[in-house]
Amino acid sequence: MEPTALAYLGAGLGAGLVALGAGLGIGRLAGPAMEGSARQPEAAGDIRTSMIIAAALIEGVALFGLVICVLLAIK
Structure with missing residues (x-):
């Protein structure tokens, strides 16, 4: 597999x-x-x-995780 395909796969699984x-x-x-x-x-x-408050903190962590996944897909 290509490195970009692996990045997309990793980003999708991570998201x-x-x-x-x-x-x-x-x-x-x-x-x-x-x-x-x-x-x-x-x-x-x-x-x-x-x-x-706790739900907002959970959603914040989830948002950071999704941003990291998108950054993985961009590279």
């Missing part, structure tokens, strides 16, 4: 893994947060705020 990891991370975050909100409705605001 897929980043998207999968971000989806799993947010899913593992949101499930317990919803359960906690259902068990203690008075704490729902604090739980929601923490969940949104």
Whole structure:
């Protein structure tokens, strides 16, 4: 295989893994947060705020991963 084909393959696999990891991370975050909100409705605001901050951090890491994959494909 050509080096560019390997770079495209690596970038595609990397982008897929980043998207999968971000989806799993947010899913593992949101499930317990919803359960906690259902068990203690008075704490729902604090739980929601923490969940949104953590989800934003996960998405930020995923975005960096995707940028790295795109940079691999460009070279």
